[in-house]
Amino acid sequence: MLLRLDGDPTQAERERHRGDRERLVRGPMIALLRDVAGADEAYEDFHVWGFAKMLWPWQRQVGMVRVAPNVELGVSFDLDGLAVQCSWWYAPGEQVERYRHAVAGEAGAELAGLVEDLAEEGYEIGGDLLKRVPRGFPPGHPRADLLRHRSLTAARPVGGEAWLHTPEVVDRLLAEFAALRPLTTWFAENTGPELSATGASVRP
Structure with missing residues (x-):
């Protein structure tokens, strides 16, 4: 088609x-995404793009699974086959600020390790980048490259082999999503809504 x-x-x-x-x-x-959600309830909140x-x-056909505010796992299909992506994007300013302070702090070392590992596994790391390190952070910060991100994505092709048209595609996609879960977890824990002492969300 x-x-x-x-x-x-x-x-x-x-x-x-x-x-x-x-x-x-x-x-x-x-x-496909219904089958994936049936296998793991963490993927129940999904949407499949329509036409424009x-x-x-x-x-190409794109489907996204919402993991947390502005944090999604994605799968796309085109003539080159299937591809997967983890995305932190379209974040409001207060979420970007929380991201930057997390990157500059102790949590940043964990993110740097996750990104490095995914890059070594063939994921292309992308996103919207500032030309310089944002104000308030030293230009020579060891994680300067991550501080420049206003969004961050990790994507790689999965292929278009015969399994794409069999039930095996569900297991393959679950495995790919599992590999990206540590990255989505980091963003959910470090850029999501702040919590009060009672555990309620605090909106800046």
Whole structure:
């Protein structure tokens, strides 16, 4: 199906294939994430992207699992096969500030280790970066590169082998998500809403 949407099809051509695209691409992604959520309740809060006027969403199917505010695990499928991603993104300013102070403090060493390990395992580390270390932090800080992040992602391709069309794909995706869980846990614990002494969320 995605082969029909390769290249630069017009909006009219895309709309002509909408029904098949929904049935053959988006539908299976929904089914996959339902199976993943059935195997681990931590993945129950998921959504699967629909279509838009932009060409990019038509040529690949994306599904996201919400782990914490602005922290998501993602899976995408296109003509190159399946890919996975962990994302901390679209964070409000107060969350970015908590991230920076965590990176500069003791928790930052743990994040640096997680990011280094994922990079060695073939994950591409990305995100929105400031040109310089933000104000209030020394330019020569040992984790200066991490301090420059306003968002952080870790992504890698999984492949498009025969297992992609078998029940094995669920186990493969669960294994990939498990490998990314330490990173999502770090962000959930260090950038999420602050807690009061009673355990209630404190909104800045």
